[in-house]
Amino acid sequence: DAGVIQSPRHEVTEMGQEVTLRCKPISGHDYLFWYRQTMMRGLELLIYFNNNVPIDDSGMPEDRFSAKMPNASFSTLKIQPSEPRDSAVYFCASSLNRGMNTEAFFGQGTRLTVV
Amino acid sequence: GIQVEQSPPDLILQEGANSTLRCNFSDSVNNLQWFHQNPWGQLINLFYIPSGTKQNGRLSATTVATERYSLLYISSSQTTDSGVYFCAVTGFQKLVFGTGTRLLVSP
Numbered sequence: 001d002a003g004v005i006q007s008p009r010h011e012v013t014e015m016g017q018e019v020t021l022r023c024k025p026i027s028g029h030d031y032l033f034w035y036r037q038t039m040m041r042g043l044e045l046l047i048y049f050n051n052n053v054p055i056d057d058s059g060m061p062e063d064r065f066s067a068k069m070p071n072a073s074f075s076t077l078k079i080q081p082s083e084p085r086d087s088a089v090y091f092c093a094s095s096l097n098r099g100m101n102t103e104a105f106f107g108q109g110t111r112l113t114v115v
Numbered sequence: 116g117i118q119v120e121q122s123p124p125d126l127i128l129q130e131g132a133n134s135t136l137r138c139n140f141s142d143s144v145n146n147l148q149w150f151h152q153n154p155w156g157q158l159i160n161l162f163y164i165p166s167g168t169k170q171n172g173r174l175s176a177t178t179v180a181t182e183r184y185s186l187l188y189i190s191s192s193q194t195t196d197s198g199v200y201f202c203a204v205t206g207f208q209k210l211v212f213g214t215g216t217r218l219l220v221s222p
Binding site: 033042043046048056089091093095102103104106107108109113 | 145146148150154157158160161163201203205209210211212214
């Protein structure tokens with residue numbers, strides 16, 4: 001398997017614009033996670049899905065952020081409107097639930113810069 | 116929620132030296148992973164180790180779940196080992212990260 005695939009790798013956008021980040025999880029994995037990494041806050045869990053259903057979105061910073069998983073092989077994280085403080089690296093990860101034991105694998109991340 | 120603490124926060128080694136990184140967690144966990152974030156930002160899986168000991172080349176890890184800690188051992192360090200090492204634990208499916216140990220191995 002090619003692993004978790006994220007696109008784009010880099011995104012530079014102007015404040016106020018809509019940004020969409022994309023993720024393709026590992027085939028067969030039933031959990032998908034979105035994380036954000038910043039110097040100040042480290043790696044934070046934003047939202048995760050199980051079988052395409054959002055389970056916990058308590059980490060989503062505010063209403064400007066939304067995430068969807070229309071099918072088992074695709075998820076999006078959207079920021080509308082974007083602000084400079086959204087600049088960060090956004091990671092997607094997936095895992096396969098084998099009882100309570102799971103191992104998560106991460107994509108290469110999307111480095112977002114909002115100017 | 117679960118708290119994950121890593122120590123030391125920073126570590127500088129001479130190439131060839133050995134080191135031990137520690138991860139403490141505040142509650143019972145279902146699994147624990149160690150990651151290496153390389154200078155390019157990639158998160159590389161090192162170990163999936165909810166309990167016991169595993170070895171992979173110069174790296175090994177031990178988790179003592181009953182005492183809520185895990186150790187990552189790096190032997191004969193190389194410059195390519197530089198980066199940030201993260202411990203992450205799962206309570207109920209949510210993978211919670213520690214703040215990491217930043218390692219610099221100098222030649």
